[in-house]
Amino acid sequence: MKAVILAGGQDTHLVPLVRTVPKPLLPVANRPMVEYVLSLLKTSGIKEVALAVNAADESYEEVLGDGRRLGMRLHYSREAVPRGTAGCLLPLADFLGREPFMVIHGSLFLNADLRALTEFHQERRAFATLGVRRTAGGSRDWHHLELRLGEGDRVEGIKVRDLSGREHLSPVPAGVYVFDPAALAAIEPGIYYDIKEQLLPRLRLDGKRVFACEIQGYCRNVLEMNDYLKVNRSVLRGEVNGYRFDGQIAEGIWVGRGSAVSPMATIHEPV
Template identity: 35%
Template sequence: MKAMILAAGKGERMRPLTLHIPKPLVPAAGKPLIEYHLEALARAGFTEVVINHAWLGQQIEDHLGDGSRFGLRLRYSPEGEPLETGGGIFKALPLLGDAPFVLVNGDIWTDYDFSALQAPLQGLAHLVLVDNPGHHGRGDFRLLGEQVADGDDAPGTLTFSGISVLDPALFDACQPGAFKLAPLLRKAMAAGQVSGEHYQGHWVDVGTLERLADVERLIGERA
């Protein structure tokens, strides 16, 4: 099973750190954020990872290389123009193949065990949901048993963690260019094709310098 890390964002809310280095290479406790994902994927048994990039993306390739030092084979999907989440994944599909793959946002930090995602996929997507953080109190989706539904501001709505398993068939009707992933997921939810789980371990959306400090505190507590 392959995995993809989304690493094309500019990280504008983390300036000045991201003026000269791409967000995935911002260090947390002395280690670039993306390396935590690569190490966790390797521990979980993954061997092939695709990374998309745009802003200062060559730095990511230069730093990570072929991935051999992580026990991985890395392949890259450079984007000359911003393609958003859905468009970036669609562009990378030739590198990912025809089987379901794990998708991880490059700008999160978590202790989630990615080996849990290697079970056969039922439907078109499986989403890992987390408790709503303070900066995203309304959440995204609801978990109804093992199925995911649109949140609609209902009680019990959870936040999409940025960790998922996707079937390439989710993108069958798509065309090259910039588009978001969320509408595809919501369409699949309406058809009962999205399963999910509620993860209650450590998870941080590292979107600001303050949240980066939160990650460093959590890493320090685990040392």
């Protein structure tokens, strides 16, 4: 299986941080956020990944290169004009081949069992599988759409979420998908085409098997500054299994390589 990371698009919620570097390359505990996702894909057996990026953006290749440093093979698909989260997949048809493939939003910080997602997709003989999280109606941490599920977690409806603050936990797209390669044929070429708002409804109307699989593990969509701070805090506190930030000398205090601390200094966490 191969994967695509959606790393293009413009972001205004994390200005000024994203003026010089795209959001997926922002550091989380001194490591680019997208590297955490790449490491997770590698652990899940996916070692060949394409990044859909803006045509003028050379920063991904400068930081990640061809992937050999990570033990992977990375490819870059450059968009001169935004094509949407589904439209940008069409130029990657040859790369993706004839096997199911995974798509992950570049704004997603994820530490979950992706093998469980791919196994679910195969067991259900699904045409498309959405990774989902359950969140309260008033939460704004996730996408503005929620799903209505039927027997076996088959998706029977997609609607705009109720943000009134109700405590009802509803399944919402988490930003990770598995598709049958034939799903590419449902994407209209030459126009902006979105996964959630156009491709998935189109597949359902065509009678295709679309399912939802709940993501087990750490999963946060970094939409704004508060999300970015929470992700960094979670990693530093050791709340994200498998991720460890070295250099801790006391509770809430880390010292980097080559640092010197005066014996007269008093340090108060967090630092």
